[in-house]
Amino acid sequence: MRVHIIGGGVAGLAAAIGCVERGVAVTLYEAAPQLGGRCRSYRHDEFGCDLDNGAHAVLANNAAVHRYLKTIGATDRLATFGRHGLPFVDVRDRATWKLHLPQGLWAKSARPPGTSAWDLICSARLLWGSANKAAHTSLNASITAVEKLWEPLCTSALNTPLIEADAALLSTVVRGMMGWSGLRSGLKLPVHSLTHTYLAPAQEWLQRHGGIVHLQSPLRDVGKSNTHVERLIFSQTEVTVQAADAVVFALPPWAPVWRQLGLNFDILALSPIVNVHFRIAPTHASRFVGLIGGLSQWLWVHDGVATVTISAADAHMNTDGDTLAKTIWTEIAPLLGDPQMPLPPVHVVKERRATIRHVPGVAAYRPAIRTIFQNVFLAGDWVNTGLPCTLESAVQAGFSAGLACLMPGLR
Numbered sequence: 063m064r065v066h067i068i069g070g071g072v073a074g075l076a077a078a079i080g081c082v083e084r085g086v087a088v089t090l091y092e093a094a095p096q097l098g099g100r101c102r103s104y105r106h107d108e109f110g111c112d113l114d115n116g117a118h119a120v121l122a123n124n125a126a127v128h129r130y131l132k133t134i135g136a137t138d139r140l141a142t143f144g145r146h147g148l149p150f151v152d153v154r155d156r157a158t159w160k161l162h163l164p165q166g167l168w169a170k171s172a173r174p175p176g177t178s179a180w181d182l183i184c185s186a187r188l189l190w191g192s193a194n195k196a197a198h199t200s201l202n203a204s205i206t207a208v209e210k211l212w213e214p215l216c217t218s219a220l221n222t223p224l225i226e227a228d229a230a231l232l233s234t235v236v237r238g239m240m241g242w243s244g245l246r247s248g249l250k251l252p253v254h255s256l257t258h259t260y261l262a263p264a265q266e267w268l269q270r271h272g273g274i275v276h277l278q279s280p281l282r283d284v285g286k287s288n289t290h291v292e293r294l295i296f297s298q299t300e301v302t303v304q305a306a307d308a309v310v311f312a313l314p315p316w317a318p319v320w321r322q323l324g325l326n327f328d329i330l331a332l333s334p335i336v337n338v339h340f341r342i343a344p345t346h347a348s349r350f351v352g353l354i355g356g357l358s359q360w361l362w363v364h365d366g367v368a369t370v371t372i373s374a375a376d377a378h379m380n381t382d383g384d385t386l387a388k389t390i391w392t393e394i395a396p397l398l399g400d401p402q403m404p405l406p407p408v409h410v411v412k413e414r415r416a417t418i419r420h421v422p423g424v425a426a427y428r429p430a431i432r433t434i435f436q437n438v439f440l441a442g443d444w445v446n447t448g449l450p451c452t453l454e455s456a457v458q459a460g461f462s463a464g465l466a467c468l469m470p471g472l473r
């Protein structure tokens with residue numbers, strides 16, 4: 063038996079790792095010259111270092127991600143920020159605070175200035191948000207609590223603004239953040255780069271254990287019957303899917319190849335993320351800070367790069383990169399110690415299709431891992447894991463799809 067995996071993002075890699083761990087042969091086909099998909103790094107010559115397409119944070123309770131890293135021997139490639147409270151700055155008046163949840167309920171110093179314990183108590187309905195309802199309808203908090211707490215948490219976790227977000231999904235996220243290994247354990251980001259943490263060790267591990275990885279191998283078409291996919295057609299070659307084999311499609315919802323399978327996910331709306339990288343002196347200490355009151359939402363400083371993230375960035379997609387960078391620089395230069403510091407070299411990454419939009423009712427359109435084809439399973443952050451589109455969702459879906467391939471009862 064062999065499992066053919068189409069797509070080498072973290073979902074495809076997790077599917078491959080899960081199969082190989084169980085002694086099953088895998089071949090992974092990735093269209094790009096490198097692995098990673100929406101979680102990737104690349105060499106930037108002007109910066110003289112590797113850059114990530116965007117800051118990728120995970121929580122300690124992202125169990126699938128941590129299992130993935132443990133298997134490939136990369137648990138030590140995450141750095142933890144904000145274990146003693148997540149630092150925030152209001153870029154308008156430079157007010158600072160640390161967010162601890164749920165300590166903010168009883169300790170003033172653990173919640174944003176201007177918010178009360180009552181604000182958090184009134185927000186408790188968020189914890190029981192129902193599907194198909196907009197999250198803001200479950201929220202009965204002050205404007206300050208919305209601006210300084212719920213909007214930033216919702217936008218960054220769901221990549222969807224609070225006004226549009228699905229209540230049930232936000233409640234899942236908030237419960238996870240409040241839990242023992244939620245926000246109080248800090249946020250975890252790559253020590254150096256996404257490739258160094260999530261991709262290179264996975265590729266090495268797979269190859270060491272007999273997995274085959276083909277880069278620059280886009281799937282163009284499939285040969286199929288009513289019940290099975292029988293052939294995988296690539297530009298240069300064609301692969302016969304044997305009777306005992308299975309195929310995992312770990313592709314994003316907009317991949318053209320879905321149409322060859324008779325599937326169409328165009329109904330899923332997409333949401334962009336912008337990351338702006340500034341080359342700064344490597345002497346700046348590493349830190350991860352939430353920003354309120356401007357364009358910037360998160361500032362991540364590490365290895366001589368200051369990266370600013372803007373999620374749900376629809377409003378900025380048509381602004382030219384230089385203008386965006388100049389505005390953001392005025393917000394972060396004071397935090398880097400010198401408001402007069404001239405604009406350093408900049409690199410702007412606009413990911414138009416960062417994730418799906420987590421609006422009420424969208425869960426009904428997120429597909430299951432099983433398909434109408436008995437030997438085909440789906441993986442990807444956007445399949446119906448019950449989680450927002452994140453690394454955790456992608457890895458969970460990948461592991462589940464890998465497992466499903468091996469369970470005769472599901473085939």
Ligand SMILES: Cc1cc2nc3c(=O)[nH]c(=O)nc-3n(C[C@H](O)[C@H](O)[C@H](O)COP(=O)(O)OP(=O)(O)OC[C@H]3O[C@@H](n4cnc5c(N)ncnc54)[C@H](O)[C@@H]3O)c2cc1C
Pocket residue numbers: 068069070071072073074091092093094097098099100101115116117118119120279280281282312313314317319335336337413415416417441442443444451452453454456
């Ligand atoms: C800027 C940005 C910031 C983010 N920040 C965070 C964060 O802080 N925390 C977090 O948890 N998540 C974050 N995410 C989300 C996270 O990156 C995704 O959830 C995850 O990477 C999705 O992985 P995937 O494998 O499901 O899909 P993808 O990464 O899209 O992988 C699909 C792969 O399939 C390949 N492919 C497409 N067509 C074909 C074909 N025909 N044949 C072969 N291969 C094909 C693609 O090249 C790609 O490599 C962020 C995403 C972005 C874009």
